[in-house]
Each structure stands twice: as C-alpha cells, then as structure tokens.
Amino acid sequence: MISYAYKINNRFIWLFVLLFSLAGSSGAMDNAAFLQQFTYNYEEQKFNDQLDLVRLNKPLIPGAVADLVKEAMSDEQSFEKRMQQLNIASAIAYMYLHWHENDSLVKQVTPLIQKELMQEQKRISEIMKWKKEERFLGNFVMKKHAEEMTQKGLPMVLYPHWLHRIMYECKVCHNSIFKMKRWENDLSRQRIEKGEQCGVCHNGVEAFAADEASNCKFCHVAGSPDAEHLHHPERVKQAQIKAAAESVGAQWRPENLPDGKLPLDRFQFIDWMKLKENDVFTPVASLEKDVVEEVRDNKILFASRSGFVNDVIFDHKIHSDWVNCATCHPAIFKDELGGNKMKMTDMSKGLYCGVCHGKVSFTFADCLRCHKKSTGKLSLDESRTTDALKRPTP
Numbered sequence: 001m002i003s004y005a006y007k008i009n010n011r012f013i014w015l016f017v018l019l020f021s022l023a024g025s026s027g028a029m030d031n032a033a034f035l036q037q038f039t040y041n042y043e044e045q046k047f048n049d050q051l052d053l054v055r056l057n058k059p060l061i062p063g064a065v066a067d068l069v070k071e072a073m074s075d076e077q078s079f080e081k082r083m084q085q086l087n088i089a090s091a092i093a094y095m096y097l098h099w100h101e102n103d104s105l106v107k108q109v110t111p112l113i114q115k116e117l118m119q120e121q122k123r124i125s126e127i128m129k130w131k132k133e134e135r136f137l138g139n140f141v142m143k144k145h146a147e148e149m150t151q152k153g154l155p156m157v158l159y160p161h162w163l164h165r166i167m168y169e170c171k172v173c174h175n176s177i178f179k180m181k182r183w184e185n186d187l188s189r190q191r192i193e194k195g196e197q198c199g200v201c202h203n204g205v206e207a208f209a210a211d212e213a214s215n216c217k218f219c220h221v222a223g224s225p226d227a228e229h230l231h232h233p234e235r236v237k238q239a240q241i242k243a244a245a246e247s248v249g250a251q252w253r254p255e256n257l258p259d260g261k262l263p264l265d266r267f268q269f270i271d272w273m274k275l276k277e278n279d280v281f282t283p284v285a286s287l288e289k290d291v292v293e294e295v296r297d298n299k300i301l302f303a304s305r306s307g308f309v310n311d312v313i314f315d316h317k318i319h320s321d322w323v324n325c326a327t328c329h330p331a332i333f334k335d336e337l338g339g340n341k342m343k344m345t346d347m348s349k350g351l352y353c354g355v356c357h358g359k360v361s362f363t364f365a366d367c368l369r370c371h372k373k374s375t376g377k378l379s380l381d382e383s384r385t386t387d388a389l390k391r392p393t394p
C-alpha cells in the first residue's frame, strides 16, 4: 500500500519537477521547489543531479534545510518518515559542506539523527525488555498505570498464569473475575483494594493481602531479580506450592512428579497434560462450595482438508474441565458441529483455538499436539467410538 501511494506521489513530483524546470529558466527557485526536486533526485538515486542542485542554489539551502528539519521534527511525524526526511537533509548538508565549504548544516542535522536513533533504540529495548519478562508462556506484565507505579518507585506487576493454574481452573477467574482478554479489565489498585479483581483473593484470607506494605513486592516485581522464580517454575520450592495449594483447597502432589521433575514440553513450558496424567495436581473449580461442574464428555474430529497434515482431535471433556461452556460458546465458537470455519491463519492471529493456545496453553509451534490423528481413520478412539463426533466439513 505505502509503496504504491509513494509511486503515485513520485509521479506527481516528477510532473512537478518537469513543470518547474520549464518555468525554472525564467525565475528563481524557492525552498519548496528545491526540496521537491532534490527529494525526487534522491529517491531516483540521481546523484549528479542532486549535486548540481546544491551547487546552483547556495543562498536558499540553509532555509530549505531548516524547513525540511522543521517538518521532520513535527510531533505528528512518524519515525520512518522523520528519518527519511532527516536523511535527505543530511545529504543536502554534506553536499553543501563539500561545495560551499560550510559545515553549519552538517552540525545542525547530524545530532538530530543521532538523537532520533538513540530514542528509537530505547523504545525498542523497552519493548524487548517486557517481551523478555513475558518469555514464560502466560506470564503477563501489567503496566497500564506505568506512570503512577514509576512515580511511587514500584516495579510493574507480573501476573504468572502458571502458578495460579496449579491451584485454580481457568473457570475460577474467567469470565467471572477477569475477561479473557488483556488490557480489558481496567485493573487498578483502587479496585483491588475494594476486593475486586486480584483483590477477590489477595485479601489476606484466600491469599496474601494486596493492601499490606510488606506484600507489594510480591506482585510489583516485573523486571526485578526477585521475579526469577516466576519465570522458572522448576526452581520454585515444592513445599511452598504444596502449602499454598492446600490452603485454598487444591492439591499438589510432588511425589507424583515423573522423575521428581516438573514435566516440560519441547519449548520448556509446563506440560499440563502430563501433570494431569500423573495426578500431580487438582485445582479447585470454584471459590464457592458445592458447585456442580458442567462438563461435556465427547471428542470432536476435525478431518484434515489438506493431505499434508494429520486430523485434529478436540477433546470437549479436557476443555470443559478447565473452561466454562460460556467462555467458549458463543463468543469463540458457535456450539454447532461444523458450525465454525477455522483457518490456521485466523488462529495464529488469536482467533478460535488461538484465543488460548500460544497465549496461556501450549503454543502453535507444537503442530503435532493438535494434528495428532493420522488421516483416513474414521474411528476416533477405539475404546470410545460412541462418543466420537466427526465434524462435517464446514
């Protein structure tokens, strides 16, 4: 899109240049015309024409460069456009130095470029810093109120899904306490201290209290060395998890860990299915007592439409164990066999299965964990054929 618009733009400039060079014979050039011609020659890499322009228009060049720099540095300018304009200003400035032996323009433009590059570097490293902090699947940095936290000298908040998942099924929080979408819960200190959001539990009864001065550091920990144990579940003390789980009515049985170690998948994230198979943990399904869980006990076969990948099996039971029906239906999927047209490209953009997989549940890079049933076999599961639903191709 951009390059197309650019081409049209160039064509206009070209026309303009042509008209101007015809008119140019009769009158003097102004700053705008100089810049347009120079830019055209710069884009077209006509180096000699650029030099000629600088050689012949000495008096107006400082003004023209000032105009260009002013436009480049205006607040609404994008970084890309700004750098492009500063680069052109710099080219003019160096040619000006070369022909007219005056370095004032170079001295004016070069520091601006250096400053811009440094700021961009800072912006990128800021993004990378938070990316790094979220390297463990499901660890989210919360920093909508970054300014207030920085003012109070507090690090940003790090929310570890994995630690909470050991104790609670997804349905404890989604969607009653939190919408299953980042940045859409209006998280704030005030609401937490009123007993909402994290404060539903972090009240000194269910979990450590959010309004106690000695506890701030447990949540406000992103980017600090004290966050290390939240990125490396294998380093967390088993006894501590066991005690926390038991205190909320959940179970953690480290003695069942295969080889005594936390099972990790090939991406070094926790393999929750293996934990379940080995009966290592039993999370609670609700903060209320005597809640009857709604579970749908069947499997759905997504027959592959491509000869290259295996069929996908979706296990309703495993999913409805963790997640409420209402979280998936109808917001993510219509509850109709074959009713949803899903494509991998949509999923990798965060739709359908991609609402959870790749964000909190295992990632898409693990193709075979979903595409695990070789094609052409109709019976889904030898032992439970009656429960098997083969999905009509939508």
Ligand code: HEC
Residues within 6 Å of the ligand: 140, 159, 161, 164, 165, 168, 169, 170, 171, 172, 173, 174, 178, 179, 180, 181, 182, 183, 184, 185, 186, 187, 322, 355, 356, 359, 360, 361
């Ligand atoms: C203790 C509460 C809690 C539990 C349990 C929990 N979550 Fe979350 N979840 C959150 C919070 C908090 C957020 C972030 C909300 C925000 O940023 O506004 C969130 C966000 C999400 C998101 C949004 C991600 C995005 O990029 O938009 C997904 C998906 C999600 N959770 C999936 C799950 C799944 C799957 C489970 C169970 C395996 C689960 N959660 C268990 C608290 C919880």
Ligand code: HEC
Residues within 6 Å of the ligand: 157, 158, 159, 160, 163, 164, 167, 168, 172, 173, 177, 197, 198, 199, 200, 201, 202, 206, 207, 208, 218, 219, 244, 248
């Ligand atoms: C459903 C209840 C529940 C909700 C909601 C909840 N937590 Fe927790 N959280 C717990 C429990 C229980 C523990 C373990 C308590 C312990 O170790 O004493 C815990 C532990 C933590 C820890 C680990 C501290 C450490 O270093 O061991 C962090 C960080 C944390 N929660 C942050 C949050 C944040 C941020 C939110 C809100 C976005 C939140 N929690 C919402 C129940 C909850």
Ligand code: HEC
Residues within 6 Å of the ligand: 142, 143, 144, 145, 146, 148, 149, 152, 154, 157, 187, 188, 189, 190, 192, 198, 202, 209, 210, 211, 212, 213, 214, 215, 216, 217, 218, 219, 220
């Ligand atoms: C259970 C986790 C948790 C604990 C403990 C906690 N906070 Fe927070 N705090 C949060 C979350 C979540 C936010 C919202 C982060 C965001 O997205 O900006 C927040 C935000 C804040 C903000 C930003 C302003 C605002 O209105 O949201 C301040 C200031 C703050 N907390 C101070 C504290 C102090 C002081 C303590 C200790 C007395 C504390 N917090 C303990 C989770 C916690």
Ligand code: HEC
Residues within 6 Å of the ligand: 294, 295, 296, 298, 300, 314, 316, 319, 320, 323, 324, 325, 326, 327, 328, 329, 333, 334, 335, 336, 337, 338, 339, 340, 341, 389, 391
């Ligand atoms: C993790 C998301 C998820 C959860 C949770 C979930 N479903 Fe589904 N459900 C699906 C998907 C995916 C399909 C297949 C849709 C398709 O074929 O296009 C489906 C299909 C269905 C269908 C039609 C096929 C069938 O099984 O008869 C019904 C009815 C249904 N769901 C009901 C439920 C109920 C009731 C619950 C809660 C007990 C539930 N679902 C929980 C994802 C979910």
Ligand code: HEC
Residues within 6 Å of the ligand: 170, 272, 273, 312, 313, 314, 315, 318, 319, 322, 323, 327, 328, 332, 352, 353, 354, 355, 356, 357, 360, 361, 362, 369, 370
């Ligand atoms: C609302 C969240 C959510 C959605 C949407 C979702 N899943 Fe899952 N899925 C989970 C959770 C939680 C687990 C447990 C394992 C984990 O978190 O890594 C899981 C586990 C699985 C497993 C491993 C269990 C097994 O059957 O062997 C497969 C395969 C799977 N999902 C496929 C899918 C497919 C295919 C879709 C889309 C049709 C889908 N999931 C949509 C949350 C979700």
Ligand code: HEC
Residues within 6 Å of the ligand: 302, 303, 304, 305, 306, 308, 309, 312, 341, 342, 343, 344, 345, 353, 357, 363, 364, 365, 366, 367, 368, 369, 370, 371
């Ligand atoms: C979380 C589960 C999941 C994972 C992981 C996954 N897929 Fe899929 N994939 C699906 C589902 C569901 C469909 C849709 C099947 C249908 O509707 O017929 C699908 C469809 C496809 C298709 C058919 C064409 C299309 O675009 O819909 C291809 C090809 C494919 N996947 C390749 C891959 C590859 C390669 C990987 C690994 C990089 C992968 N998938 C990982 C669930 C998954």
